[in-house]
Every structure is written in structure tokens, then in C-alpha cells.
Amino acid sequence: MDAKQKELNFSTIKEVLRQYLQHKGFRNTPERYTILEEIYNMEHHFNVDDLYLLMMQKKYHVSKATIYNTIEIFLDAGLIRKHQFGEKTMTSSSYEKSYFDKQHDHLVIYKKGSDKEIQEIIEFCDPRIQGIKDSIEAAFGVNIDSHSLYFYGTKKD
Ligand SMILES: [Zn+2]
Known part of the structure; x- marks a missing residue:
């Protein structure tokens, strides 16, 4: 995907999120957009711990509670989908970006x-x-x- 397409995709998903938050009456906090962008930069499935670590590495401090809460929002907004890949991971679901995916x-x-x-x-x-x-x-x-x-x-x- 070229840079221009990527930028276009980011503005699309951000608009989806913006409208969702507005429609639900949720706060329009910048950290939700940052988390969304990190997720859409990922090529693979991830769990909450992966995302939390990634945010820490980027020196972006968000609590795990915020990540859990944000994930629920993204799920409901149709921006990510949830997976249970096995019995061992029952306590930790996996997720992936879903908006543009086949x-x-x-x-x-x-x-x-x-x-x-x-x-x-x-x-x-x-x-x-x-x-x-x-x-x-x-x-x-x-x-x-x-x-x-x-x-x-x-x-x-
Ligand atoms: Zn997948």
C-alpha cells in the first residue's frame, strides 16, 4: 500500500470513529485515535498485552483499562474484529483491524x-x-x- 493510500485509509477510519463517538455520546479523546492508528499500522493479529507493550515502546502512556475500553469501542464501531484462536488463549482474545479487509x-x-x-x-x-x-x-x-x-x-x- 502506498503512502497516499495509507493516509486516505487513516482519514476514513478516523472519520468512522469520530462519527461513532459522536453518535454514542462518548468523549472524543485524542488517545483513541492514536490507538486506532497503531492498530491499523499492524500487519498481524494482536492481543491487549501486545497493544499495551507497543504503546509503551512508543512512549505513549495509556492504562490497560483504557486499552480494554477502547477495544470495546472499536469492536462495536466495526473497526476491528475479535478472535479466540485457542483454548490456551481463552483469557486473552486476539484482534485485528477489519475495516478494509476482505x-x-x-x-x-x-x-x-x-x-x-x-x-x-x-x-x-x-x-x-x-x-x-x-x-x-x-x-x-x-x-x-x-x-x-x-x-x-x-x-x-
Ligand atoms: Zn485474520
Whole structure:
């Protein structure tokens, strides 16, 4: 993505946030925009601890409570999505930016012989899933808004 496109994307998501905060009557604090920008600079999934550490490294002091609170806001505003990548991480959800992303699904690979320790998370997009969605919509006369699909496994020898 070039710098100009990135800048355009930032102004779009900031506007989404601004309107959301206004609509909900929440305070329009600058730190929310800073956190949002950090999230949209990330290429990978993250959890609250990752984000907290990142903000500390950037000498930007926000409390974990603020991060939790801000994450809830971003989720509700449709700016990020939440994942549970495994039993071990049940206490710590993962998140990712979602506003410009195509829908994709996740393959969670555990380290072999470990107690569900995550080795790698692969994102994939399989058009057959859209096909399943279309036929389910037709069969049951519904509109499907979202779905959740995770595959869990280990690498073959
Ligand atoms: Zn993802």
C-alpha cells in the first residue's frame, strides 16, 4: 500500500470513529485515535498485552483499562474484529483491524506435542465458503451477515 493510500485509509477510519463517538455520546479523546492508528499500522493479529507493550515502546502512556475500553469501542464501531484462536488463549482474545479487509478465515497451527501452544496462524480465503453461504441463504430464506470459521491443527511431518 502506498503512502497516499495509507493516509486516505487513516482519514476514513478516523472519520468512522469520530462519527461513532459522536453518535454514542462518548468523549472524543485524542488517545483513541492514536490507538486506532497503531492498530491499523499492524500487519498481524494482536492481543491487549501486545497493544499495551507497543504503546509503551512508543512512549505513549495509556492504562490497560483504557486499552480494554477502547477495544470495546472499536469492536462495536466495526473497526476491528475479535478472535479466540485457542483454548490456551481463552483469557486473552486476539484482534485485528477489519475495516478494509476482505472476509477471511483462519487456520490455527499448534506446536506439535505442546499443550495447544500456537505456532502460527494462517489466513485464507476460499471462495467455496461464499458458495455455502449462498446456498444456505437460498435454502433458509435468510441473509447471512457474518460467519466464524476456524481450523485447528498441527503441521504434518
Ligand atoms: Zn485474520
